[in-house]
Amino acid sequence: MPSPTIVWFRDDLRISDHPALHWAIERGEPIVALYLFDQHSPEIRPLGSASKWWLHRSLLALDTSLRELGSALTLRSGPARETIAALVSEVGAGAIAWNRRYGASRAIDQDLKAQLRAQGVDAHSFHANVLFEPWTITTKDDKPFQVFTPFWRSCLSGEPPRQPLSTPTALPAVESVESEQLAEWALEPDSPEWSASLSDHWTPGEDGANDRLGAFLETGLALYHRRDEPGIDATSMLSPHLRFGEISPHQVWHQTHQVTQPDARANVEKFLSEIGWREFTINVAYQHPQLHTQNIKPAFDQFPWRWPENSELEPWHRGLTGIPLVDAGMRQLLRTGYMHNRVRMVTASFLVKNMLVHWRLGEQWFWDRLVDADEANNPGSWQWVAGCGTDAAPYFRVFNPVVQADRFDPDGSYRRKWLPEWGTDDYPDPILDLKESRGRALSAFDATKASPLTG
Template structure:
């Protein structure tokens, strides 16, 4: 018997059934919809630790999705391999008429999608993608001259001016759940089959309390206080809706809304200036800086053994949990780049290997901000004093003591470099590179 024609919805950075743009359009396509996910070997093979919690998180979310879909008489199809080869296999198994998915803006994803679209086109299968992980993308928010913004404040102002119910309204996917393809549950590869092992530690919840948002502006800079949303991993993998979060932020916290706008800002930078995703400085003159790049000092920074407690606490928290408080991220990044004169790309790559919420656009944007080489960056002469930052944002040393049990003992190292000396050295090196001398 001939196979029935179906539509496939390809999950990537949008791992939820509710308020999902591409899934909504797929369910209204006219053919039964089979949800699909690929564990991409090109990505997984580059991870060097069997306990990578991001893979564990994705697997746990997919397991939950499978249970939810099974309750509707359908299934999630999960494959492991090279996307092109996996898609060739799927097209032999099913009579696919259309493929729906949501946009992905990273360079690798762009290349991957181009290859898959060509494969589908050769078989007369349409490939339709939609905006889902941001409110505004690509060239939707432009200056009066019709150019992309490279400074956040005017971008933010224009972003808010353009926001309407149309952009922040949810997609009513549940209304069309009866359009899923009827099938028995399909097997999901185990973590072990993917080459990974579970740690079993809980992940941050995927909701944010109203009380936290109401106090967000006043408390968010203090790392000892549980005053941040911890939603980064959920935004990264799309287990929460950005539209839902924007509506909630508008009700309860202008500061939290601003953080969401920063996320859109960095995504449009990555799209409009793709060189930053290839490791280039947004401001090319900053590539003239003569970095010291001392391996031994970089290792001490990675391990949280610089002798600066706020820096060390942050790095130890990152290594242990995959999370680092945003204020501390700025301090640790600035310290590595400006106190140690280590190329910002080294730190960017280290964060990419450790952060649960790693996102190329935001990670690159944050590191280039710290280095002064990016859009809307901190001026080259702004150099955080990590001791002053600790006094201001962890005055009782609660955060630092939590992560540095040997603090105030002979076992804690002396500072790797004197702050005043490092500051003057940094200014000299930057001035020489930028022609400011």
């Protein structure tokens, strides 16, 4: 009698280079391809609005791919510990497989693996969504790295990442497994005015991810040395596809190494080091599961950040601060669910240092509006800018948005694209003085350093 295998899809919404799916096919039994929408387990951070928009479309794309192989996506919702156990019993599964995750949710996986194995179910997890698993990259003292450069040097000193696994050509399916309807989950935003243009900029799903990587390697990688200039197309734009696992870092790694154009090859090492930053922030989240709520450096628990009402944050939210580079970045976020990385640093610095607003409020806004918001990179980047994180920018480094614009957007093309009223009477006056607000931030930092609680 068949003993089906459940393949539990999570942040790996693809069929190629999918170790858990590969193992399930080799096991030889019918497969239940499951996506569980878990917004109930305490270890799971509920998705933001833009992430839900992306997830809806990515699940549609995954279901299409599975149907082409003779299967389909089964949808369930609820807390994982109870819902997974119930499905295993319902279909009489003899095995379950998933690809590992590394934040707070790994506690769920550990509990389920122990529970199911005790019941005789063959439960397996696999290395799939990072190049190097966190516990494999440590210092000589067997401690986690706190600084990126030696971390990445250690990564590169060992065996190279494995080759991607092949794409399956057929899947043996379990018939008549009940599935919830995607529309029931109401992932589409209730207020579509900010999300209406997202589909103009993105194609969620595995095909969209592969197309994006192909286009970047063909034309963008040769320009990557100019990646800090937001007005040109010199970045990969792969971050949301990697966040949802529509493409694996192993695929990105090996396809990037296959480029032959000399101008592109000159930028391979630097581009892959940015993939390394993704690895590093996942490593940090593995060490600090509450990365989005707790300062890594406890001294900053005493820092006098403000927690203003949303009404005071409205100019920053809507790109109406009167500081052109900040406003251009926030308008890009509103229209596309994305912001150029250099501008992310500038807008974040403006909020937490010039406005003295707690980084968690900025992180929460980006979590809700970024299509690439993930539990490692988003809070890790905010803590980096705020000065309280691992390998953080020193607090006294306050990004001057005027200087940054002069250096990285010298012709104003990025600002003009997102601020059509820039330079007219319709553009607002600055909400604060950059020099004075920088001084206040540095004074607050000095006072924190002098505190007996931090000294």
